[in-house]
Every structure is written in structure tokens, then in C-alpha cells.
Amino acid sequence: METLDLGITSDDIGQRHKKERKEMQAKIQALKKTATKGDKKKKKEVHEEIARLESEMDKRHSEELAENGGSSNNANVTSVTDSLNNVTLQHEDDEVPGLTQHRITKAQRRREKKATQLKQRELSIAEQEVQNIQGVRNVEIQKMKEILKERGLMVYEIPSDGNCLYCAVEHQFRTVKGPTAPNVTELRHMTSEFLRENMDDFLPFLSHPDTGEILTESQFQEYCDQVAHTPAWGGQVELRALSHALKCQIEVIQATGPPMIVGDEYPSSPRLTLTYHRHIYNLGEHYNSVTQYVAEEELNGEAWNGQTNAS
Numbered sequence: 408m409e410t411l412d413l414g415i416t417s418d419d420i421g422q423r424h425k426k427e428r429k430e431m432q433a434k435i436q437a438l439k440k441t442a443t444k445g446d447k448k449k450k451k452e453v454h455e456e457i458a459r460l461e462s463e464m465d466k467r468h469s470e471e472l473a474e475n476g477g478s479s480n481n482a483n484v485t486s487v488t489d490s491l492n493n494v495t496l497q498h499e500d501d502e503v504p505g506l507t508q509h510r511i512t513k514a515q516r517r518r519e520k521k522a523t524q525l526k527q528r529e530l531s532i533a534e535q536e537v538q539n540i541q542g543v544r545n546v547e548i549q550k551m552k553e554i555l556k557e558r559g560l561m562v563y564e565i566p567s568d569g570n571c572l573y574c575a576v577e578h579q580f581r582t583v584k585g586p587t588a589p590n591v592t593e594l595r596h597m598t599s600e601f602l603r604e605n606m607d608d609f610l611p612f613l614s615h616p617d618t619g620e621i622l623t624e625s626q627f628q629e630y631c632d633q634v635a636h637t638p639a640w641g642g643q644v645e646l647r648a649l650s651h652a653l654k655c656q657i658e659v660i661q662a663t664g665p666p667m668i669v670g671d672e673y674p675s676s677p678r679l680t681l682t683y684h685r686h687i688y689n690l691g692e693h694y695n696s697v698t699q700y701v702a703e704e705e706l707n708g709e710a711w712n713g714q715t716n717a718s
Contacts, residue, residue, distance in 0.1 A: 560698065577591055658680045681695065
């Protein structure tokens with residue numbers, strides 16, 4: 408038993424007991440946290456330990472007050488006992504606000520993380536859809552569809568692989584000449600040869616991509632080699648060369664501005680019709696071909712939507 412110092416009043420003892428009660432409550436809460444949910448054996452051990460600590464403190468406080476003659480402080484002893492008795496160990500099925508510990512499993516955390524990512528993805532898609540409605544790509548697609556529909560036409564999609572100009576011309580030429588029309592490889596060689604034979608006419612329209620200077624003769628020959636043997640993208644220079652090599656008119660429809668017609672020198676020949684797109688792909692400009700218009704419902708919802716799926 409603790410020996411009391413002389414001169415210590417019952418009020419001093421009461422203050423110390425009050426402090427010890429607070430410390431005991433904190434200790435009891437810490438003990439409770441060691442008993443995980445579902446471990447009945449551990450809970451029983453914790454409950455017994457708490458009861459032992461409470462009993463020892465009650466006994467010690469009573470003895471200290473009795474030695475000091477503080478019978479008037481019996482109310483404090485009762486208060487201590489009642490306070491500690493009210494702080495009991497949580498049972499298996501009880502839920503005490505502020506004391507219940509919810510253990511989140513790894514599987515639950517994964518599910519919550521996946522759900523959060525899914526919500527973020529759906530939100531991003533919704534935001535992108537709103538942007539696409541008024542974006543330059545969608546505006547160009549819708550405008551092109553309107554222009555072609557007025558002429559009884561619709562886009563025939565060409566893969567975006569560097570050969571789009573030659574593939575589009577091949578598709579158009581086959582609608583006129585049938586299977587005897589030249590293929591992409593032959594069209595590239597025809598274009599290259601016509602450029603070489605007419606270098607003086609085309610050289611002023613070609614510049615070096617790095618310096619911006621007009622190509623030298625050797626650089627022009629290298630350019631023609633690329634036209635013939637690589638999937639180099641073709642533009643207006645190649646369009647004009649193709650028109651002369653095939654001796655036909657080529658019309659290029661755009662979403663903005665009037666159509667461009669190349670090969671006015673051949674008015675009596677069949678006209679090939681292409682579409683030119685500035686924003687349909689992130690890689691840059693693109694050429695498609697056209698075909699006769701078919702209502703979307705007749706295509707079972709597979710009408711042109713700006714995605715490449717043609718062979």
C-alpha cells in the first residue's frame with residue numbers, strides 16, 4: 408500500500424485520483440483495441456484484465472482516503488467505481504459508437520478502387536463526348552456527310568496508312584475501269600515517273616521539310632524514290648501528277664470551301680471523286696473515297712462515323 412506524505416489533504420488525493428481515473432480509461436481503451444472482432448478468447452482475457460485493474464484501483468483509492476480520514480470523499484470512490492464500471496468491453500454483437508473498429512479487407516479496398524476508377528472513366532468519357540459534339544473533328548464529319556448526301560454520295564473509308572491518296576484513287580478508278588484499273592503500287596510508280604519526266608514543272612512546288620528551301624535536283628530524285636517505294640503521304644503535287652498520268656479529272660470535296668478539281672485538261676474523261684479531311688485523324692490530313700449514298704438504317708447502324716473500318 409502506498410504511504411501518504413504528511414501535509415497532503417484529501418483534496419490533493421482527490422485530484423490525483425481523478426488523474427489516475429483518466430489514465431485508467433485511456434489504458435482500458437488501448438486494451439480493448441487489442442481484441443480483434445471475432446476473437447472471443449482474446450476478448451475474455453481483456454475483459455478479465457480490465458476487471459482486475461479496476462478492482463485494484465478502487466481498493467487502493469479507498470484505502471488512501473480512509474488513511475487520510477477523508478470519509479467525506481466516499482462520493483469520489485463511488486464516482487470512480489461507477490465511471491469505470493460503465494466502460495465495459497464491447498461484446499461480439501454490440502456496436503458502441505466511437506469504439507467499433509471496422510477492418511477493411513484487401514479485396515474490399517480493390518473493389519472500392521476499381522469502382523472509383525470506373526466512375527472517373529465514365530466521367531471522362533462523358534466530358535469527351537460533350538467536347539466531341541462541338542469539336543472540329545465532329546463538325547467536319549457532319550458537314551462532309553451533309554455535302555455528300557446532297558449529291559447522293561457517302562464516304563467510302565480508306566485506311567490511314569500513308570497510302571490513303573493512292574488507295575482512294577484506286578477505288579474510284581475501279582468503279583470506272585473495273586479490275587483492269589492500276590493498283591496502289593502501280594499508281595505510285597506512275598506518279599513517280601511523271602514527276603521525274605516533268606521536274607521543271609513540279610520542282611518549284613516542293614521544299615525541304617527542315618530548311619524550307621526548294622529541293623535540289625538530287626533531293627527531288629530522292630523525293631520521287633520515296634513516292635515510288637515508300638508509304639509516303641501524297642498531297643496536291645501527287646494529285647496533279649496522278650491526274651496527268653491517268654488522263655482524268657480528280658475532284659476533291661472538302662468540308663469547308665468549294666471542291667478542288669484537278670485535270671481540267673481532260674473534260675471528257677470520267678471524274679474521280681475523293682474527300683479530303685483535315686481533322687479526322689490525329690496524324691494529320693487524310694483522303695477517303697466515295698460511294699453511292701445508302702440510308703443509315705439500311706446499313707444496320709454501320710454508316711460512316713469517321714472511323715476507319717474499310718478494307
